[in-house]
Amino acid sequence: MKLEGSVIFEKIPIENTTSLQPIISVRDLTKVFGQDPEKALELHRRGRSKQEIYEETGSTLALNNVSFDVMPGETFVLMGLSGSGKSTLLRCINRLIDPTEGEILIGGEDIVGMGQEDLRTTRRRKLGMIFQSFALLPHRTVLDNVAFGLEVQGVPAEERHAKAEEVLQMVGLGGYGASMPGELSGGMKQRVGLARALTSDPDILLMDEAFSALDPLIRRDMQDELLDLQQRLGKTIIFVTHDLDEALKLGDRIALMKDGAIVQVGTPEEILTTPENAYVEKFVADVDLTRVLSASDVMRRPEPVAQCTAGPRVALHLMEEHDIPGIFVVTRQRLLRGRVTLDDAAEAVKKGKQIADILITEVPIVAPDASLSDIISLIVESPYPVAVVDDTGRLRGVISRGAILAALARKGEDINATA
Numbered sequence: 001m002k003l004e005g006s007v008i009f010e011k012i013p014i015e016n017t018t019s020l021q022p023i024i025s026v027r028d029l030t031k032v033f034g035q036d037p038e039k040a041l042e043l044h045r046r047g048r049s050k051q052e053i054y055e056e057t058g059s060t061l062a063l064n065n066v067s068f069d070v071m072p073g074e075t076f077v078l079m080g081l082s083g084s085g086k087s088t089l090l091r092c093i094n095r096l097i098d099p100t101e102g103e104i105l106i107g108g109e110d111i112v113g114m115g116q117e118d119l120r121t122t123r124r125r126k127l128g129m130i131f132q133s134f135a136l137l138p139h140r141t142v143l144d145n146v147a148f149g150l151e152v153q154g155v156p157a158e159e160r161h162a163k164a165e166e167v168l169q170m171v172g173l174g175g176y177g178a179s180m181p182g183e184l185s186g187g188m189k190q191r192v193g194l195a196r197a198l199t200s201d202p203d204i205l206l207m208d209e210a211f212s213a214l215d216p217l218i219r220r221d222m223q224d225e226l227l228d229l230q231q232r233l234g235k236t237i238i239f240v241t242h243d244l245d246e247a248l249k250l251g252d253r254i255a256l257m258k259d260g261a262i263v264q265v266g267t268p269e270e271i272l273t274t275p276e277n278a279y280v281e282k283f284v285a286d287v288d289l290t291r292v293l294s295a296s297d298v299m300r301r302p303e304p305v306a307q308c309t310a311g312p313r314v315a316l317h318l319m320e321e322h323d324i325p326g327i328f329v330v331t332r333q334r335l336l337r338g339r340v341t342l343d344d345a346a347e348a349v350k351k352g353k354q355i356a357d358i359l360i361t362e363v364p365i366v367a368p369d370a371s372l373s374d375i376i377s378l379i380v381e382s383p384y385p386v387a388v389v390d391d392t393g394r395l396r397g398v399i400s401r402g403a404i405l406a407a408l409a410r411k412g413e414d415i416n417a418t419a
């Protein structure tokens with residue numbers, strides 16, 4: 001048996017995503033509300049602010065040169081304060097609002113220049129929309145609400161009801177088809193909204209503050225449900241929210257908006273740890289990092305210390321020399337067998353045992369993507385550093401109590417350093 005730390009911790013090749021085409025491409029999108037968009041745009045090109053443009057023309061520059069791509073299967077969150085342009089941007093994507101300038105490609109098709117017939121087809125086949133207000137028809141049953149889109153398309157009753165029943169099951173509302181919307185709680189109503197958007201099996205879900213009207217607990221349930229659905233169905237989601245916690249929880253990437261422009265696009269971690277300007281920094285200042293960081297963010301990569309055949313005396317010497325509190329033993333670079341502490345090694349030397357004889361096998365193990373808030377008590381209570389092991393059994397890293405504090409302090413410093 002060999003004692004190895006992590007000589008083998010080469011980077012795992014990340015799935016090659018460069019060949020993927022974006023499912024949504026937004027380029028230089030601008031929207032002016034009001035009588036005089038030309039004048040407003042001209043002032044905008046001359047560098048006038050949103051406020052100045054409004055004062056001079058009475059028109060509102062709601063979107064200001066917005067560009068971004070969304071990849072298939074991604075949850076892309078539009079976040080920002082009230083009035084920053086999130087809803088306008090979302091509604092331009094399905095053309096509930098016509099942009100003033102710019103380009104939006106959905107699956108390579110230009111939706112801005114599309115005629116009404118093609119637009120209807122694209123909306124039906126590719127885009128599902130979910131609103132904060134649920135927008136259910138109060139005098140129709142849940143089943144008929146969910147089947148409504150199919151009914152409009154002329155799908156026969158039996159077929160559309162079967163499909164509606166299937167999606168109701170999917171969102172956890174099997175058996176509620178005969179209920180009326182008024183009999184349902186807010187969370188259930190929003191499940192109906194979700195089911196209705198899913199009936200036509202669109203590639204893209206556009207969600208506008210979809211959970212904002214719900215009680216906090218129900219809201220959390222719905223967020224979990226959405227993550228679960230997304231995992232199962234692989235939809236592309238554009239999710240509008242003004243709530244940073246929600247954005248951090250749901251978003252693969254987040255676009256932070258201000259005054260109609262995107263101020264930063266990045267993963268939740270990038271937004272938190274490398275804010276591009278003072279506005280983003282202020283926005284994320286109060287975030288609880290333990291909820292965002294995962295085990296792999298705070299773990300220390302284990303170093304190889306010795307061959308197992310060297311015996312406990314060598315291990316003891318190396319551990320003392322390098323101030324290593326303990327070693328994990330890894331067989332064939334994969335299987336975590338357990339752990340030897342400095343005391344154990346000293347004991348083994350005294351008794352002439354082999355390291356293999358004194359392995360502690362009940363080592364706490366966590367997954368690399370476990371959130372720090374979920375594992376923090378385990379780490380604090382564990383007498384040993386916790387092992388981070390991936391689903392192939394490979395030891396990816398080690399988290400000690402000190403490592404958490406160090407990581408949190410480091411993230412804090414990173415954030416301060418970018419001020």
Ligand SMILES: Nc1ncnc2c1ncn2[C@@H]1O[C@H](COP(=O)(O)OP(=O)(O)OP(=O)(O)O)[C@@H](O)[C@H]1O
Nearest residue numbers: 033060062080081082083084085086087088089242
């Ligand atoms: N139909 C409209 N006519 C005129 N101005 C509008 C219209 N819709 C939105 N606006 C303005 O455009 C700007 C962006 O509004 P938008 O609703 O997109 O922001 P938001 O970030 O979604 O805000 P909220 O979270 O409050 O909905 C705001 O200044 C708003 O007043």
